[in-house]
Amino acid sequence: xxxxxxxxxxxxxxxxIIILTVVFCLxxxxxxxGYFPNFEKMTPQQIQVGLQEMGLTDPLPVQIVHFFQKLxxxxxxxxxxxxxxxxxxxxxxxxxxxxxxxxVLSMITALIIGxxxxxxxxxxxxxxxxxxxxxxxxxxxxxxxxVYYLFIQLYATKIMGVGLLFQINDPKYWxxxxxxxxxxxxxxxxxxxxxxxxxxxNKDYVKLAKAKGMSEGGVMFKHIFRNAFVPLAQYIPTAxxxxxxxxIYIESLYSIPGMGGLLVTVIxxxxxxxxxxIVLLYACVGVVGLLLGDLIMVMLDPRISLGKKEGDR
Amino acid sequence: xxxxxxxxxxxxxxxxxxxEVSKKAxxxxxxxxxSFAEFNESEVERTGYSNYSYWRSTLHAFFKSKGAxxxxxxxxxxxxxxxxxxxxxxxxxPNMIINDAKGMQYRNIPPGEEFVLGTNSIGQDLWxxxxxxxxxxxxxGISVALIEAxxxxxxxxxxxxVRKLDFILTEIYNIIDNIPNTIVLILVSYILKPSVKTLxxxxxxxxxxxxxxxxxxxxxxxxxxxxxxxxxxxxxSTPKIIMKNLLPYLVSVIMLRMAITIPEAIGNEVFITYxxxxxxxxxxxxxxxxxxxxxxxxxxxxxxxxxxPTIILxxxxxxxxxxxxxxxDAADPKNHV
Numbered sequence: 001x002x003x004x005x006x007x008x009x010x011x012x013x014x015x016x017i018i019i020l021t022v023v024f025c026l027x028x029x030x031x032x033x034g035y036f037p038n039f040e041k042m043t044p045q046q047i048q049v050g051l052q053e054m055g056l057t058d059p060l061p062v063q064i065v066h067f068f069q070k071l072x073x074x075x076x077x078x079x080x081x082x083x084x085x086x087x088x089x090x091x092x093x094x095x096x097x098x099x100x101x102x103x104v105l106s107m108i109t110a111l112i113i114g115x116x117x118x119x120x121x122x123x124x125x126x127x128x129x130x131x132x133x134x135x136x137x138x139x140x141x142x143x144x145x146x147v148y149y150l151f152i153q154l155y156a157t158k159i160m161g162v163g164l165l166f167q168i169n170d171p172k173y174w175x176x177x178x179x180x181x182x183x184x185x186x187x188x189x190x191x192x193x194x195x196x197x198x199x200x201x202n203k204d205y206v207k208l209a210k211a212k213g214m215s216e217g218g219v220m221f222k223h224i225f226r227n228a229f230v231p232l233a234q235y236i237p238t239a240x241x242x243x244x245x246x247x248i249y250i251e252s253l254y255s256i257p258g259m260g261g262l263l264v265t266v267i268x269x270x271x272x273x274x275x276x277x278i279v280l281l282y283a284c285v286g287v288v289g290l291l292l293g294d295l296i297m298v299m300l301d302p303r304i305s306l307g308k309k310e311g312d313r
Numbered sequence: 314x315x316x317x318x319x320x321x322x323x324x325x326x327x328x329x330x331x332x333e334v335s336k337k338a339x340x341x342x343x344x345x346x347x348s349f350a351e352f353n354e355s356e357v358e359r360t361g362y363s364n365y366s367y368w369r370s371t372l373h374a375f376f377k378s379k380g381a382x383x384x385x386x387x388x389x390x391x392x393x394x395x396x397x398x399x400x401x402x403x404x405x406x407p408n409m410i411i412n413d414a415k416g417m418q419y420r421n422i423p424p425g426e427e428f429v430l431g432t433n434s435i436g437q438d439l440w441x442x443x444x445x446x447x448x449x450x451x452x453x454g455i456s457v458a459l460i461e462a463x464x465x466x467x468x469x470x471x472x473x474x475v476r477k478l479d480f481i482l483t484e485i486y487n488i489i490d491n492i493p494n495t496i497v498l499i500l501v502s503y504i505l506k507p508s509v510k511t512l513x514x515x516x517x518x519x520x521x522x523x524x525x526x527x528x529x530x531x532x533x534x535x536x537x538x539x540x541x542x543x544x545x546x547x548x549x550s551t552p553k554i555i556m557k558n559l560l561p562y563l564v565s566v567i568m569l570r571m572a573i574t575i576p577e578a579i580g581n582e583v584f585i586t587y588x589x590x591x592x593x594x595x596x597x598x599x600x601x602x603x604x605x606x607x608x609x610x611x612x613x614x615x616x617x618x619x620x621x622p623t624i625i626l627x628x629x630x631x632x633x634x635x636x637x638x639x640x641x642d643a644a645d646p647k648n649h650v
Contacts (some may be wrong), residue, residue, distance in 0.1 A: 015484070019491050026492075026500055141573075142634035143627045144580035146587060146603065150619070154610060248588060264588045267499050275496070283491045 012287045017068075019283045020276065024064055027272050028056070035270050054080070054272075067276070076280070077273035082266050088277035092259075096244060098168070099251070099258035103243020105178045110185030111236075115229075117186065118193025122228075123220050125198060133190060140187035149249050152180045166254040177250050185239065189232065196228035230301045237296060238289030245282060367561070367646070374643035381639030384632040391629070395448040398441070405438035407445040407597050430621050433605060439618060446597035447625055450579045453513055453598070454633075457578035458571045460517045465524025466567065470555055472525055473532025482529075489522050502590050512585065512592065516578055527570055531563050565644035572637015576630035583626070599626045 036042060036050060051057050055066065070077065076088040083091055121133040140148070156176055157163065167173045200206070201224055209219045244259060251260030259278075266274040298304050376382055398404060430439040472482040501515040535541065541558050549558075579599065585591045586600030587607075594601060599622050606619030 015487050015491070018484075018488055022488065023492060023496060026496060029500060029504070138631070138634060142576055142631040144576070144583055144630060146580070146583050147623050147627060150607065150610070150623075154616075249584075261588070263496075264499075267496060268589075279492070279496070286491045287487075 008291060012291060015287055016280075016283055020067075020071075020280060021064060023279045024067060024276065025060065027275060028060060028063070030270060032056075071280075076277040079266075079271055079274050081269045081271040082274050088273055091274065092277060092281070095246075095257065095259050095262060098256060099246035099260065100243050102174070102177060102181065102250075102256065102258060103246065104240065105174065106181035107185065107239055107243060109178055110182040110189060113182070114186040114189030115193055118190040119197065119220065119225055121190065121194040122197035122201070122224075123217070130194075133194070137187045137191045140183055141191075145184060146249060148183070149180050149253055152176060153253050166256045168257075173254075177254050177256060181247055181250050192232055193228060196231060197224050200224045200228045227301075230297060230304075233296050233300055234293040237292035238286070241285040241289040241292075244285055365649075370646075370649040371640075371644045374649060375640055378639040378643070381636050385636050388629070388632045388636070391447070392451060395444050395451070398444040405441045407437065407441040431617055433618055439602075439621065442597040442602060443622055443625060446599045446602050446622065447629070449509060449592070449596060449598040450582060450600070450626075451629065453509060453516075453582055454575040454578040456513050457516045457520065458574040460513070461520045461524050461574055462567060462571050464517070464521040466528055466560075468521065469525035469528025470532060470559070473529040474536060474551070474555060474559075482525075486522055486526055489519055492519075494519055498585060498590055507590070507593055509592065509596065512582060516581055520574075520578075524570060524574070528563065528567070531566060532559060535559060535562055565641040568644055569637055569641035572633050572640065575633045575637075579626065579630060 032047070032051065035054065035056075036047065042050075048057070055063060058066070079086050079088050079091055117133055121130045124130055153176065160172065160176065162170075162172055162176070166177065197220075201220075206219060206223060209223055210216075214222075246259035246262075248260040248264065250256065251258045263275070263278050263282075266278065430443065433439055433442070468482070471478055473479075497519055498515045501518065502511060505511045505514070536559065541554060544554055544558055582591065582598060583600040583603055586598070586604045591600050591604070592598050594605075602622035603619065603626065606616075606622060609615040609618055
């Protein structure tokens with residue numbers, strides 16, 4: 001197990017390095033006009049000096065080595081355009097807490113509503129509760145998020161008596177963004193938990209438990225739920241870590257000062273150091289989330305072992 | 314529930330027919346019952362013949378679900394109408410800015426006699442724009458789904474079936490999956506001009522890997538089932554195993570996946586327009602229209618400009634989703650009775 005973990009972590013590092021290199025090269029493909037707001041008026045010398053300042057005149061491999069050397073020392077570089085001369089880490093640390101708080105709250109909401117919903121739908125399969133739940137899931141999955149977010153903002157703000165724009169210190173203003181963000185996850189957890197529980201309820205051990213005379217509800221929650229939850233648990237760490245990415249829609253709809261649109265903004269404004277910093281964050285989150293997900297699965301279900309070569313298939 | 318009652322019906326019918334047979338037998342005399350039957354060649358042939366056809370049974374099962382059929386019909390009418398609409402009499406060009414007699418633009422005219430769905434803030438006919446936009450969005454959605462399915466199936470099958478490729482492709486997956494889509498989209502739209510083709514290209518560039526991974530996981534599950542091992546032992550060539558044994562098994566899941574990809578692609582188009590990288594305004598699309606409408610959200614009188622495109626968008630996506638689900642249920646041989 002330990003050996004597997006070490007190997008796995010080493011490979012994660014390799015993946016991270018490759019991702020960063022690819023993104024680094026992609027960014028250098030961008031046309032240089034974008035780096036200077038008044039490109040047409042500049043002389044070739046000025047452009048040359050500007051590029052040299054940014055270290056863009058070196059050959060690509062040299063640039064990459066420089067970048068990784070700095071990275072190893074924990075230096076993400078300095079934002080050049082988005083907020084001139086502010087270290088990337090500082091820009092991010094301003095924005096991250098808001099997005100994380102919003103995301104974690106919405107994940108908790110999704111788990112609190114979604115899991116019982118899925119379990120109850122499986123328990124009352126084909127009855128009215130199941131039908132209403134299925135209708136809800138179909139609607140959430142099929143209607144594009146942009147649409148229902150908008151309508152929630154439009155009508156629910158009126159009902160709640162809050163303004164369209166977000167105010168960070170008033171808890172009342174947190175309700176709608178959190179709720180709209182969690183809707184998609186509620187549908188996700190509800191749908192899959194129902195699916196897994198229905199599959200699980202045809203197995204022999206369930207029949208045995210019923211034959212022993214256990215109550216229907218007892219079987220559902222003591223046996224079936226615990227088994228059906230294992231495959232879902234894999235996604236939970238990723239989901240929690242993903243909250244650092246923020247939601248572009250929600251944050252721009254309510255004007256929340258979070259991570260949401262940051263990546264798009266900095267790419268459009270050619271702020272390469274910012275882009276690299278954010279991509280590093282995203283990639284770390286993805287890789288670590290996957291690892292934690294697998295670990296949680298092993299912890300919850302002792303039958304799964306990661307060490308064996310074919311164990312995860 | 315539906316399936317369950319369906320099965321009950323079938324059983325009841327079977328019981329009825331058995332009753333009838335036994336009744337008939339009851340009418341026959343002793344002699345008839347115990348005489349030898351004559352050898353009849355056509356009768357022998359008949360018993361060995363099954364007229365089961367996969368696609369016919371699939372269609373049969375699909376047409377059983379009324380809701381999906383109705384939605385499919387409505388969707389077909391909608392698609393047809395987007396093509397017919399420009400040729401109907403009295404239609405405006407979606408990009409024409411309409412002026413009144415004094416040369417003033419018809420700005421933000423509410424829905425009424427002259428403009429069925431009103432005009433937008435620069436005096437273009439919303440009715441014409443919505444249909445033109447629906448056509449664009451449907452085209453994007455369907456193309457993306459088809460291309461992704463094609464690439465995804467080919468690579469996914471190789472990924473799942475050829476063990477040597479598994480490691481490489483898994484690493485490629487890890488990398489592609491972790492590069493933010495927006496970077497790819499922005500780069501593509503920088504290098505190429507924003508257009509429908511660019512958008513489709515950009516969406517497919519990273520989208521196929523999800524389909525491929527999905528297929529790969531399915532292939533891994535069924536590749537070593539007994540019937541495939543037997544087939545391999547008997548010397549069936551690999552391409553034939555893939556085409557005859559594996560892929561037909563996956564028709565229902567591939568269909569479901571494609572039916573989900575279409576609304577996803579349409580939704581992505583809306584999203585890309587939202588972050589400002591979408592199609593230029595002179596190519597109306599649902600994303601463009603919703604984005605234009607969203608800017609006017611604060612004034613209730615102009616909200617119609619947001620509501621109408623939204624209704625069409627929701628209808629299209631929900632229909633595809635429900636039809637896809639119904640079709641994948643129907644395509645699953647376990648549901649053929």
